[in-house]
Amino acid sequence: MDLAMKPEDVAFRDEVRAFLKENLTDDLKAHARLTPGILADQDLRVEWLKRLNKRGWAAPSWPKEYGGAGWNVMQRFIWSSECAAAGAPVSSNMGLSMVGPTLMGHGTDEQKAYYLPRILNGEDWWCQGYSEPGSGSDLASLQCRATSDGDDYIINGTKLWTTGAHQSNKMFCLVRTDPNAAKKQEGISFILIDDFQAEGIKVDPIITLAGDHEVNQVFFDDVRVPKKNRVGAENNGWTVAKYLLEFERGGAAHGANLRNALNKLRVIAGTEHGSDGTKLIDDPSFRRKVDETDVQVTAVEFTEHRIMSQLSNGQNPGAAASMIKLTGADTNQRITELAVEAIAYYVQPDVMEARTWGANVPPVGPDHTLMVMPKYLNTRAQTIFGGSNEVQHNIMAKAVLGL
Numbered sequence: 001m002d003l004a005m006k007p008e009d010v011a012f013r014d015e016v017r018a019f020l021k022e023n024l025t026d027d028l029k030a031h032a033r034l035t036p037g038i039l040a041d042q043d044l045r046v047e048w049l050k051r052l053n054k055r056g057w058a059a060p061s062w063p064k065e066y067g068g069a070g071w072n073v074m075q076r077f078i079w080s081s082e083c084a085a086a087g088a089p090v091s092s093n094m095g096l097s098m099v100g101p102t103l104m105g106h107g108t109d110e111q112k113a114y115y116l117p118r119i120l121n122g123e124d125w126w127c128q129g130y131s132e133p134g135s136g137s138d139l140a141s142l143q144c145r146a147t148s149d150g151d152d153y154i155i156n157g158t159k160l161w162t163t164g165a166h167q168s169n170k171m172f173c174l175v176r177t178d179p180n181a182a183k184k185q186e187g188i189s190f191i192l193i194d195d196f197q198a199e200g201i202k203v204d205p206i207i208t209l210a211g212d213h214e215v216n217q218v219f220f221d222d223v224r225v226p227k228k229n230r231v232g233a234e235n236n237g238w239t240v241a242k243y244l245l246e247f248e249r250g251g252a253a254h255g256a257n258l259r260n261a262l263n264k265l266r267v268i269a270g271t272e273h274g275s276d277g278t279k280l281i282d283d284p285s286f287r288r289k290v291d292e293t294d295v296q297v298t299a300v301e302f303t304e305h306r307i308m309s310q311l312s313n314g315q316n317p318g319a320a321a322s323m324i325k326l327t328g329a330d331t332n333q334r335i336t337e338l339a340v341e342a343i344a345y346y347v348q349p350d351v352m353e354a355r356t357w358g359a360n361v362p363p364v365g366p367d368h369t370l371m372v373m374p375k376y377l378n379t380r381a382q383t384i385f386g387g388s389n390e391v392q393h394n395i396m397a398k399a400v401l402g403l
Contacts, residue, residue, distance in 0.1 A: 129173030
């Protein structure tokens with residue numbers, strides 16, 4: 001795969017830089033910097049999406065026929081790299097990254113015509129109804145029930161660790177439509193819950209270790225959903241879910257953001273001093289850890305390039321999506337661990353008000369230490385959500401090694 005910068009690539013990079021310079025305001029960058037995880041403030045997400053959609057860049061990986069940018073592999077890599085370097089918001093938009101591609105692959109013409117434009121213009125924000133109490137990594141054991149009632153389903157049950165449910169107006173959801181199926185992977189259907197504010201839906205917040213509200217538990221009590229909102233055939237939702245998860249695991253641009261985080265770590269290490277008074281970046285032991293992590297970041301970048309190439313050629317990333325999810329999560333955790341090591345005793349004071357947008361409260365310690373501990377705590381979940389590391393190992397063992 002040829003990833004060298006051609007003249008047209010350089011021209012596109014310059015176009016991206018000009019767009020970011022004009023549209024990425026100081027407020028957007030400052031707000032993005034204060035976001036420890038993947039879920040930015042909703043007003044920030046909406047504003048950034050509108051700016052992108054106005055230019056036709058809201059969906060880099062979507063085909064032009066569906067309103068996407070229709071970019072090739074190199075263009076998407078350039079876009080991700082430049083956004084990361086410029087400090088653009090990293091926002092979890094499940095409509096763009098997962099629902100859209102899934103509908104293109106499995107949805108009806110009516111579903112695509114209705115939902116895809118609404119995702120692009122920011123009318124709809126989606127959350128994912130997969131995990132349940134006792135059904136996370138073993139997702140096929142889910143018990144949330146959808147009972148047939150004429151042209152509708154009646155849904156009862158609960159979903160757990162639902163990212164962004166409090167900011168969403170729609171949910172894509174796995175439900176059990178045949179509790180007597182021979183295999184637990186059978187009897188599951190993929191449903192679009194169109195009215196997420198409907199009677200019978202309750203969203204309870206879950207506050208993370210970092211003190212942030214990103215995830216929730218969602219309860220369904222006799223919630224009525226039209227059967228026309230089902231994606232794929234009844235009891236065939238597991239096939240649709242696997243297709244979607246491959247976009248969750250392999251569709252995100254891990255490499256560029258890891259590279260940006262590693263560059264920030266080098267800046268911290270060039271500022272902080274060790275016990276002997278020398279800068280950490282000049283300490284052979286710490287420098288070795290940073291360089292080893294650099295090798296991992298490079299491996300993620302090249303694996304990601306291969307995945308994007310497969311997607312652009314109409315191929316499914318398959319087991320490679322598990323590889324990138326596994327290695328990307330481990331590497332990001334390692335970067336945050338080294339950052340915590342670098343700032344030493346400044347990890348202890350976490351002043352929530354200092355990292356709240358609009359607050360006039362100074363941090364305790366240098367400015368570059370403010371978000372180190374929140375990011376460290378937030379990344380602990382990366383080896384769990386989207387399929388735990390143990391699940392990824394099993395997928396790769398079966399798909400690659402035939403075990």
